[in-house]
Amino acid sequence: MADGLRGRAIEKARELNDRLRGSQVMESILRPGSPFKKGYADTPRNRSYVVMNNVLYHLHPVKVKRHGVKLSYTLCLGGLSFFLFILLTITGIFLMFYYTPTENRAYVDIQALSTSVAFGSLVRNMHRWGAHLMVLSVFLHMSRVFYHGAYKPPREFNWVVGVVLLLLTLLLSFSGYLLPWDQLAYWAVTVGSNMAGFVPVMGAQVKFLLLASVEVSAATLLRFYVLHVLFFPFVIVIFMAVHFWRVRKDGGVSGPL
């Protein structure tokens, strides 16, 4: 009796699942070859469709060389850098809800993340460690590319774009460093921007442009905030788009395809 009931429940659930997945709404959302589509079969054609009929096609070709798939070859470092960027965007948006870039509020807001925001501390930690991890992974990605000689023709330009991406990553990290507005942030940015002051001829001007004042101040905080949450992400996304496009066109993982 119980068995029959269970069987019928499973049958009903399956029926419902089929009807949902076969509905017009799902049909319209999923392009042919999607693994979520009703009646998906693991065929070579569908394997191609999964990539080709999808936004993924911007990132991946349908087929890749077998040796390029080996984890030991690429270490996934470029992909992980991108993934960390996405994670940082998500956690960063979360943090933006609770943060005010003013001299009086900044530090208090960061403190409040630990005391009065659900998961505030965890998200802040993820954002901070994730940022360090991203600097590291971008750096390691560059080294991996160098050791494989993957910057050689026709991929020279993508290497240049990659160096720009590394610089932007450093700038993103550096501009975010100031935002907690504690002693660590304040003095690290002071030391860092002092280096910019050593630019020959126009050092003072460069430093002023960076800090929006002679030394780190409330104006600097606002400037770094805007740079950190809008300007640098905007620029880096553009460069990433070019970078990924060129990876697809010039050949990415394991050489031109």
Place this chain on the structure above:
Amino acid sequence: MTEIPESLLRRSAEAKAKALGIPVEQVLAEMRGEVPTAPAASPPVQDVSREVPAAEQPEPVVSRESEVASSEPEPEESRKAEAGSAEPEVEAEQEAPTAAVATAVMEPEVAPAPPSGNGSGNGKQAAVVSPRPVAPPTGLPEGVRTQRLLTVVKARAIQQVKAEPTDKVNTWPHLMIAELTALMAVTALLLVMSAVLQAPLLDPANPNATPNPSKAPWYFLGLQELLSYFDPQIAGVTVPTLVGMIGFMAVPFVDRNPSTRPSDRKFAIMLYTFFMAGAATLTIFGVLFRGRGFNFAYPWQDGIFFDDIKDWVFFEE
């Protein structure tokens, strides 16, 4: 049937007319099917001449020679006969030495004769289409060539595939499964890290209280280390901008060695490793071995002066 462009039709008709020695208009008309195509008028004889093969050759390749010679049109018969002969060329030479090469005489008025039994001897004679000029055909106008060499084709494919076949696998699932695994691993790592290790938050910023030492973020600490050795104009600006930015961007244009094999690029690898090891050493030195006043310090004796990890290691206190 697909539509053949007028120009192509015209060109082929001209060629055919030239070969057969008849007016172009006539050929064109036949091609368009306006005039009932006599079997004699079908394909340019000399072009097909080599592969007169026999059974699967539907169109008659008929020598007009028989008609010219005997003035007795038997096209249908000759075709039959030809279809029966396995090796028309050889037979042509052997059995019909006099019956020679197809000529370019056109006889459109030839009506399809009723199929009649044999006449094989005559047919073979008629079917002669020899690739080699056997004997000067009788009754041929001077200068009419009945065959020609179109081209010599080497025995290989017209399309040459230059790319070597490579061993490829589908991105889905082979690459993407690995990627998804990596993503999840990193997410897990980051979550655990964030749950265990607290990000630092020192006292509120105070411009009047300079901490000792003051350190830059760790990725700039190598530079700060350099700054403590050299003139800031050199270490602070020249080294990072020239070496760091322009130097790195110029790498693919300076390194012209096309090989990607490690054994071929020992110098490049050595140079890169040297720079990276140097940067790493400087950074580690700046992070761990610099204490108060940015003076040398042993981390195990004097403690770690690196506040990024202040909340997760406690050598002091």
